[in-house]
Amino acid sequence: MKNELIQLTLMNSELESYHKENRRLKEMLNFTQDKSLNYISANVVNHNFGLPTQSITIDVGKEEGVEKNMTVMDENGLLGKTIQIGDHAALTQLITDKN
Known part of the structure; x- marks a missing residue:
């Protein structure tokens, strides 16, 4: 149980790091998500x-x-x-x- 908690804590830390990096890269690119885009699913x-x-x-x-x-x-x-x-x-x- 203790090992599992440690692993989950490490994974959470890694995800937070990726989230921060993603936000930083979006800011560098002046990225804005266009919520008005419509998607059409296809095969x-x-x-x-x-x-x-x-x-x-x-x-x-x-x-x-x-x-x-x-x-x-x-x-x-x-x-x-x-x-x-x-x-x-x-x-x-x-x-x-x-x-």
Whole structure:
């Protein structure tokens, strides 16, 4: 029980340190979170890593509010932007594409 308390105390201290670092970095970048942003959840239904464009197709489109040139992200960050929009699907050009 005592060892567990020590481990939890150390973990809490580490989390506090990360929180302070995160706040400091945001201040350095003048970062402000835009709470007015709207997110649309999607799934990747196809990927094409060949020519002419490195792209993925997501399962949301005009009917779900997707527009051309919208940013597409995942839990790791930026994936690309939408380049062709259908009613319920969108072609997304990946940031790894050279075009």
